[in-house]
Amino acid sequence: MNIILKTENLSKRYGAIQALDGLSLSIPRGSVYGILGPNGSGKTTALGIILGAIRANSGSWSWFGDEPGPEHLRKVGSLLEKPNFLPYLTGERNLKIVADIRGTGYDSIEPALVKTGIYDRRKSNFHTYSLGMKQRLGLAAALLGDPEVLVLDEPTNGLDPQGIYDVRQLIMDEARCGRTVILASHILDEVEKVCTHVAVLSKGKLLAQGTTAELLKSADVIEIAADNLDKLQSVLEKNTLVKKIVRNGNILELTVDPATPMERITEPVARAGLSATHLLRRATKLESRFLDLIKGDN
Amino acid sequence: MRRILTIEYNKLIGYRAFWVLPGIYAILMLLFFRIFTRLDMIQVNGERVPIESILRMEKVWHYLTWFAGFFHYLFIALIILLIGNEMRNGFWRMAVTSGLRRVDLLTGKWLVMGILSLFSTAIVLLVGYLAAGFAPVDIPDTAFPLQLATLFFLQAFCYIQFGLTAGIWLERTGLGILLVLLYAMAGEPLIGYFLPTAIKEWLPLNVFASLIPNPVLEDVGLGTSAITTGLALTRSAVWLALLGGLAWLKVRNTDL
Structure with a gap:
């Protein structure tokens, strides 16, 4: 498989806070790779490091199989955290600079x-733009010059529903053209809809990574109820195929392997x-899978 | 280099302060010399004396470049504004993530500093030739003052480098300008007061100012600047390298 970006044991500490803790990722060419995690999980820090804006304390990474350098970043269109442009210049002039x-x-x-x-x-x-327009200009900057890779950090921030739909379409269009897209988001629905691969981060650590299908298939939930719920629960607790039982009102929710026959x-x-x-x-x-992973980490 | 110049051009073309502050500098210089050259008398040590006896106009270029040195602070303010704006608005982050080398961020600023220093030198020369035309006495030597112009250019560059380093480390425009002015007006004289002369003569603004010695002191018989121009040149080069190195250290290591 052709790897566009590979990180090995990336770590970053801000004082007492471990923002990133030994992150190792391999991002295949042509994938739409979602980096998922709650606020403060290290998504932006990870992207900041691979884009050269943030200095890692340890670890390494490579772009296109090479030592990273500015020449590689010129082939990467990026929008990191928020659009950064000079407010006193027009949108067009800002794009000329990029x-x-x-x-x-x-x-x-x-x-x-x-x-x-836009x-x-x-x-x-630029200072006269609304939040959504600024975000669109940031995306326009990322698209300049037909980049091989798009790195988008929360690209739908500040967009209205139509804007969110437009950006998703744009990401999918770019992916269909063969472009690799790396997308950081805490919006699960967004990642589930557009990503072929997902990595889940929490507190700077990688909790899981793989294709979206693999990650979603890693567990199923069976809802079951009976007149005697206590007895039902004690029977199921003895069943080694049941990984977890959650009582939800009059229903038991069982977590099982997807291959487990009913x-x-x-x-x-x-x-x-x-x-x-x-x-x-x-x-x-993805939402329940994500929450399971995060709860497990906590 | 051309690419960096184009980037700086696109950034500066819409930045009002870049046009206003040098414009103020040019107007103030022209106004001052228009007034100065119409004066007959001047106050020195409480006594009014004819201007010709003080302002020996064969030294017009020396007076001009020395006086214009006070306006370097306008360009210091400008470079701090430029740096602060770019850092506050995340421009450096955008530039680096788009593939600009960190050293190019500084190279761009050094090019702008060169342009500003050239501009202020050109204004001094223009004002000099205009002053010659309006002066109440004949000016025997209005030939192009190559040495003074070079020293003035270098002095302007050194002062602006001081502002650049302060701007990069302080990151905030208002605070940066205030602290640099406080340092120039009170900080360095106070520090100098408590230091032995040999060390005091190494203080940066003192060294930069010594590139063009005070001609008034010479003319009223109070001696010249403590260090020679040659020594000031050497020490300015040391400070320029040190301030440039400090700026690079911050730009290289900072998280954008």
């Missing part, structure tokens, strides 16, 4: 402005003389 830095020429400015829906306000000063759960229940009044198997949503 184009000069990346050495892409000014030809890609107009298409990027059109694609992000073309009509290109002559306005009969291996229901037969012992029937043998105990119980009949299920409610039985439902559901695949894990």
Whole structure:
């Protein structure tokens, strides 16, 4: 597999706070790689390091299989945390500066402005933009010069529902063109909808990584109920295939391996003389998987 | 280098302070010399004496460059504003993540400092030639003062480098300007007061000021600056390297 970005044991400490703790990631070419984590989990720090803005205390990383350098970052379009532009310049002038830095020429400015829906306000000063418009300009800057990789940190921040939809479409369009997208977000729905791969961070540590499908398949939830819930629970507690039992009102939620056949759960229940009044198997949503991981870490 | 110049140009073209502060400098210089060259008498040590006896106009370039040195603080303020704006608005972060080398952030500023120093030197020369035209006495030597112009350029560059380093370390525009002015007006004289002369003569603003010795002191017979121009040149070079190194240290190691 062709790896675009590889990090090994990246660590960063801010005083007493360990912002990143031995992060190792491998991001395949052409993937939409979601970095998921609650606020303060180290997502922005990780992206800041790989983009050269933040100094790591230890660890290493490589872009395109090489030692990282400015020449690699010119092939990476990025939006880190918030759009950073000079407020007294127009949107277009700010993009000219980015184009000069990346050495892409000014030809890609107009298409990027059109694609992000901010073309009509290109002559306005940046400080007159709304939060959503600033975010769109940040995305336009990231798209300049047809970059091989897009690194987007919370790209839907400040956008209205239409804007959020537009950005998701844009990310998926870019991915369809073969571009690798690295997307940091704490919005689970956003990651689940657009990402092919996911890494989950908490307190600077990597809790899990893999394809979104693998991560979602790692556990299923079975909802079960019976007239005698206490007896039902004691029967299920003896079943080694049940990883976790959560009592939710009159229903027990069982966490099981996705490969576990339903009969291996229901037969012992029937043998105990119980009949299920409610039985439902559901695949894990990223949200519940994420919350499980975070709870486990805590 | 051309790419960095283009980036700086695109940044500065819309920045009002970049045009206003040098404009104020030019106007103030022109106004001052317009007034000064119309004076007949001047107050020295409580006595009014004819200006010709004090201001020996064959030294017009010396007076001009020395006096114009007081306006370096306008350019110090400008460079602190530029740095503070860029750091506060996350421009440096954006530039580095887009592929600009950290050293290029400084190279851009050194180019701007060179342009500002050239501009202030050009204004001094322009005012000098204008002053010659308006002076109440004949000016025997209005030839191009290459040595003084070079020293003035260097002095301007050194002062602005002082502002650049202060701006980078302090990061805040208002605080940066205030602290530099406080240091220049009170800090360095106070520090100098408690130091042995040999060390006091190494203090940065004292060294930079010595590049163009005070001509009034010479003319009223109170001696010249404590260190020679040659020594001031050497020490300015040391300070320039030190201040540049300090600025680089911060830019290289800071999290943007």
